[in-house]
Amino acid sequence: MHDPRSLIIRALLLDGAGQLLILGFILWVPPLIGWSIGGSNLEGQGSWLLFSLLLYPFLGWLFGSYTVLRWRRLTLPVLFQRLGITAVVSVMVVAVVRWLINPDDSVWLVYRSVQLFWMLALTGWALLVRLALRRGLLLPESPRLLLLAQQNEIPTVLAAWQRVPHRQRLSPVDALRLRGRLERPEQPLLVAVSSEMRRDSSHCSLLESLEMRDPRVVRSVSVLRLFEQQQERLPPVFMGDISFTYEDLPWASTFSVQAQLKRLADLVVAALLLLITAPFMAAAALLIWIEDRGPVFYAQQRSGWLGRPFTVLKLRTMTVQPADAPAEWTQVGDQRITAVGAVLRRVRLDELPQLLSVLTGEMSLIGPRPERPELEQQLEQSIPHYRKRHWMRPGLSGWAQVCAPYASSIEDSDLKLSYDLYYLRHFSTWLDLVILFRTIKTVLKAGGR
Known part of the structure; x- marks a missing residue:
């Protein structure tokens, strides 16, 4: 692909x-x-x-x-x-x-x-x-994607692969059929080899044969690398124990130029956005108050850098909840969302007060979205590598927000984490610009939720 x-x-x-x-x-x-x-x-x-x-x-x-x-x-x-x-x-x-x-x-x-x-x-x-x-008339031929894995691994890999729609098909293949394809390759092949298959000594000769093939025709990669290349995400279930550490991240260096540029852009863009959108926020605040005479803003605890809690400020889009109400996922058609709130959420106008957190350094414009601490306790127990997303300041928008649907369950959070981990591993100014433009597109099309 x-x-x-x-x-x-x-x-x-x-x-x-x-x-x-x-x-x-x-x-x-x-x-x-x-x-x-x-x-x-x-x-x-x-x-x-x-x-x-x-x-x-x-x-x-x-x-x-x-x-x-x-x-x-x-x-x-x-x-x-x-x-x-x-x-x-x-x-x-x-x-x-x-x-x-x-x-x-x-x-x-x-x-x-x-x-x-x-x-x-x-x-x-x-x-x-x-x-x-x-149809590939203006591009080199796309490789056929094959999965070489043990029978017990195939369902897990295919289930993860099919979570992202509109992608190339991944076809499981056993060792015998793969040898036949290698003898007569009808098109370029990209073979994802599972960790258990690599540890199986009976397949050493096949794996060596894969490595010796012309890489322009046949290439072999790990399952995690396949997801990284083809779906631009890192599913935590395939990461193992030591996929990457903080020192491996692009901004880990004390004098990272890209990290300094990111912070400078946060300050300049956040200040400009606050000035430009102030009249719209004032109008939205008035509409919120007129609808139910409730508070205009909504303050909530979220987890930030290294999991440290901080307070985010948003325009209120839901009915006023009791102080002791338990944390709940927002669902499609959630009855708690007000009429004005539904409009604000679609154009992401309710998120704009968080620009104040960007100016104070608690958030960034681009990064993993901050989650509520009470929900994170459950997510950390259910999803491996979840705490790695705290290695960067949380953001107003992020790679997970522009690539995955709104999270309303542990399974959705697992999918979004796979994109957050990819962003951590591949952070760059270019990727931030891609996320920014895709966020602008969502706002212009009123595609928020």
């Missing part, structure tokens, strides 16, 4: 190339045949050209025309729908901006005929690009 982000980047670049080709066609072909669709030069069109070139990929990202590249199966109706919505909204946005700014008639890029031709041609191009990328 190809890296989903590399597929998206290729699609973005190819979409950009398509826009430039279409622009060239509009500039040069119609005059040759005596058909005027726009103009013959770009003088005075620079800002509108940049706006048009950036608008389409932004809306494509927002409406999911790039997300389909991550799916295991590419359904044509959904692809047509998402490309169509992107094109229609692009034309509408240009029309609205044109009406607001009212540019001179010489700005032909915003003509309706130009925009319609541009979007129709670009939609066709984008469709071909996505089909080609998914």
Whole structure:
């Protein structure tokens, strides 16, 4: 399975190339045949050209025309729908901006005929690009994923694998069948070998044979490494006792440049967000008070750095609970959520007061979400390696939040922990930016819960 982000980047670049080709066609072909669709030069069109070139990929990202590249199966109706919505909204946005700014008639890029031709041609191009990328025409062939494991291990591995939808199939294979495939490989193979299989001395020759194969055709990895590469998570059940220690983490160094940049970004961005969103928080606070005359804010104890408790402040989205009410998971359709609270949760506006905790250093913008101490006691007993998530400051958003559904059970928390552990192991400024943009997308689409 190809890296989903590399597929998206290729699609973005190819979409950009398509826009430039279409622009060239509009500039040069119609005059040759005596058909005027726009103009013959770009003088005075620079800002509108940049706006048009950036608008389409932004809306494509927002409406999911790039997300389909991550799916295991590419359904044509959904692809047509998402490309169509992107094109229609692009034309509408240009029309609205044109009406607001009212540019001179010489700005032909915003003509309706130009925009319609541009979007129709670009939609066709984008469709071909996505089909080609998914069928491997523009990429090397994706390897077949095989699992070499003992019979008692297979159900556990497959159950963990199937927790993440829209991924490549993982096929169990026994030693005899694998030897046959190695003799006649019909496509590249990526073989995940379980820990028990590696310890079985009767399979030493097979494992040695795997290691001696051309790695461009056949590669073998551990089960944990398979999840790390293909699903970008580290399921704790496969980590064993010493998968990594604090010293192995990217920011463990005292003078880590990326860690210092992260803290600086936390301070600058949190301060700016508080200034920009203050009017929205004030309006939300007023609506909360009007709805039931209850308190506007909700303070709660959470576990932070190394499990130390701290207080988070949120806009209240639930009915006022008794002080001695036990901690409960938030469920789909939870009756405790108020009407105003449901809206605030969808756009994540209720989380904004936590920016104060970012400024004080108790939280970061990006990191594992802080959990309630009373729930963590149960989670630590049920899920191995759970306390490792405390090796970093908790965050407003995180890799688990943008990759996994809302946690409402121990099983959901186990899934989210697998993403938190991946983030700890692979922390970087680039990954923080990926999380930030995916969080922005969730907010713009009101996809919170």
